[in-house]
Amino acid sequence: MEVWMSIAIGILFAVAVYLILSRSLLRIILGTSILTHGVHLLLLTMSRLKTGAPPLLGEESGTYVDPLPQALILTSIVINFGVTAFFFVLAYRSYIRLKTDDMEEVKRKGGQ
């Protein structure tokens, strides 16, 4: 399972990076969103998958999965929401100001 997940994560990263490098603001934002998903899955996969019960001690299981990446991911999810929202507002504000969502155009107009 880890092997398959690793490949899927690699694809998520590749797609995300490709989107982030593109010229359209919207694609860039979507790219960061996908990048976050990739990172979350990466964190989980790195700590091995399905090695035990959910980290709820009430389950009375012998082994539990690693709770640490889960804690990291949880905050990351919420932060990501805040950051994505911030990006969005930044993006459409700059669109309204500069009348373009093309990064090359933004570069040209910003230099004036």
Added chain:
Amino acid sequence: MFPAATSRDRLIYIMDLGVLTRVYLLHAAILAPFVLAALVPAIRKGTKKIHTGWIVLILPVLLFLNFLRYLPVVRNDVSETFSLPWIPSLGINFTVYLDGLGLLFALLITGIGALVVLYSIYYLNPEQEAIHRFYLYLLLFMGAMLGIVLSDNMIVLYTFWELTSISSFLLIAFWYERDRSRYGALKSMLITVFGGFAMLAGFVVLHHMTGTWSIRETIAMVGNVQGHPLFLLAMILILLGAFTKSAQFPFHIWLPDAMEAPTPVSAYLHSATMVKAGIYLVARFSPVFAGQAEWFWIVSLVGIITMCYGSILAVKQTDLKALLAYSTISQLGLIMSLFGAGSAAVYYGYGEESMIYTAATMAAIFHLVNHATFKGALFMVAGIVDHETGTRDIRRLGGLISLMPISFTVACISGFSMAGVPPFNGYLSKEMFLEAMVELTHLHIFELGTWGILFPILAFLGSVFTFVYSMILIFKTFRGPLQKEKLGITPHEAPAGMLISPVILAVCVVVLGLFPNVLSYSIIEPAMRSVLPSLVAPGEHFDVHISFWHGFTPALFMTMGVIVLGTVLYLLLNRWKGIYAIYPDKLSWNHMYDSLLRYGEKASRMLTDAYMNRSARNYLVYIFGFMVIVLGAALWRADVLSLMTPDTAPINIYEIVLIALLVISAVAVPFARQRLIAVIMTGAVGYLVTLFFVLFRAPDLALTQMIIETVSVVLFLLCFYHMPELRREVSSRKYRSLNIIIAVSVGVVVTLISLSASGSSSFESIADYFVKNSHDLGGGDNVVNVILVDFRGFDTMLEITVLGIASLGIYSMIQLQLQGRDAGARILYLHRKVTLAPKVPIGRTRKETATVAKNMKQFKSNDVILETSTKVIVFIILTFALYLFFAGHNNPGGGFVGGLMASSALVLLALAFNAETVRRVLPLDYRDIMAAGLSVAYLTAIGSFVFGAPFLSHAFGYFDIPFLGKTELATALIFDLGVFLTVLGVTMTIILQIGEDR
């Protein structure tokens, strides 16, 4: 030779009792100026009628009196040490230590400080100058300087050291609207901070050898490190710090430019105290390095060259203060060379022979005090002349003797003292200096037999020029014809208050000249013991006696020669002054500094322009390229690459389907032509990730991700209103193929990392710790939640802070534009003749909110079914949110999920009706909720201090509560409430703000 050590055990014992009662008084003495500095602006506001200086004056006077009380203490060898922990884990403690050397400097700092403050009261007009800033910086400096001379810990010393550089920078730039002031400030800052860094490096090297940051401990183990290969490096680095601070050749160039500061500052920082910090450093580290040939040669040679060079250049100056600046450089060089010469004594070790050569150290300390007195007085006189005539240009001055008799008297006394004329204190120390320099030629160590003759020659030359510039200072200013037409104002004597300080200093010059032995056992001898501790046994004392008449020594003849030759040169000044013009300006150190700065700036600009071309994509290419190279190289080097991971988790068919779906929806995003499709595909990735969270036993994550995805849909839809449709990207093949190459390499590297990480077991997982201790230490069964609020609570606290900042960023981006306060937006709008919306102040009233809400087109629904069902569903969701919040500690849930769930209920309400409904139902400002949440979290964290526990400690207990049975109550729940409120506030602020934006 040594006075017999008398038994003072009883006395010491009594002293020690006294010491106990004074614990931390030294710390208080260092910190008091900082506290007062912080209060100065308020004091200035509260007392408009009194000059703030009068209030500030109290502190240095009190401190001076306080330090005077320590005189008998250091006299009797009882050094005081008190320590406050600062960073104990690194061995860094705020240890203060008072010995003879520290006390000498402390007295200078507070004594001259008091006089300077008094002088400044008349110098600075409170109606025209920002005196609160002046005193703030001055007190900052005073505290920092006390910190330097009383600290035992090198890191603490370094901290205070840089603080003096900063306060000096601020004081030089006090009249910051002047170009010269800014130039001088920057120059002094760059040079002294460079030296400070070198000194820090030297400290680190020393620490590497000794393992301690304490100066006293370093001295104690000096025998072990002297042969160390890094010993010389540490010495040179530390000396760099000392030489830059004390304006030694060739780092002296900053001091003349520092004269742009108000004159009280020049008198205080740039002659009496701060520039002596370098000398202090040399004296303080003498016990470590003295006795080494390198130390001797570097310190004394740099000192004597500076002394000679400074005095020669001083003659050329036409500005009174510039002359005094070069004179200060020269005098500092003199003191430096004496400390260097004194270090030779250590070579001979403990014994009779070494005692002869300690005279140089004695002279150094004596001259240190003398210089502070006469140079302080001279600076103050220069300030008076400037103040009362409007100029400091010697060519325009003259004939002031009858107009300013008192100033002239002070200038005369101090000037002759500086020139080394009897009976003033400068004569005594100058003669001791010449004697020490002559003595050096008799030494037969360090190859002094060959080169030692350099010292008396340079000393004599420097002294002659010192005599000449002293005469210029006195006679060109006060004698000769008065040139009224060249002065801006009619000159007159300064007000009495302004004269008090220079007169006091001039009296000191005379008294110390006539009765030099007032200082010998009270100050000089204890300080000598600090500089040369290896030469006296505990309880023993150096023989310090300063006398006028030594017989017909070489030094006496040299003094006579100086006076005769100096007089001749002064009288013939105009004949030979032309030689100064010969030296080309282009070769001057100042020119080199300016060029270095200019070319440095040019080069860094070129470098920056080469890679910063304002294209975000370019930067991202660097970032991702770097990531691929570094991570790839690390993987390859660490040799952990394992493609086949052992015992992987089993996989079944529907999981393969899920992975396939995940990949397909992700890959579909770049190909989507319409933005809606792209967003839906991204959303699909998100929901699929939720499913994986379920599969991978992460219930908390699944819950959170699901709600976030849902709220995000609303966010996307709201933002669409403002964004254009996607366009086909037309770009060159090169551009695109580079993007693809980078994207694919990032993907490959990440896959390899993931495989290697899950395949190798190089590290023991720390997961077990959390699983084991979650219940016992954190009092919760949901390990993830316990980690969030307890084990890693600090992370969470900062995370929600970041969230809060992001939401405020969004808020201000939108609000500033709504109000037309965003200048760029306004211009664009006016340009296109689009009328701006009515201005809405940030703190708007309910009524205004209603008008704004009317404009909100996005939140509008006519769906009756949705409206009706929402009324019920909202309560269900809210209840569920509360359940999640409270259950969080033991079951899936917690503040994050709860907060998100609650906001999703409100978002639903806004969608079904409109945002106004949400405001009516819950008339709250969500920024307040966010602030409340953050406050709760922070206060919970700080609350641990009340119980003496570290930051963010939690407590929990089980209580029997009626009806509820045995219930667990934990402070972690309060912290989680903070998280809950913050998340709710942030989410609602974001959504409502974006919805409100037209």
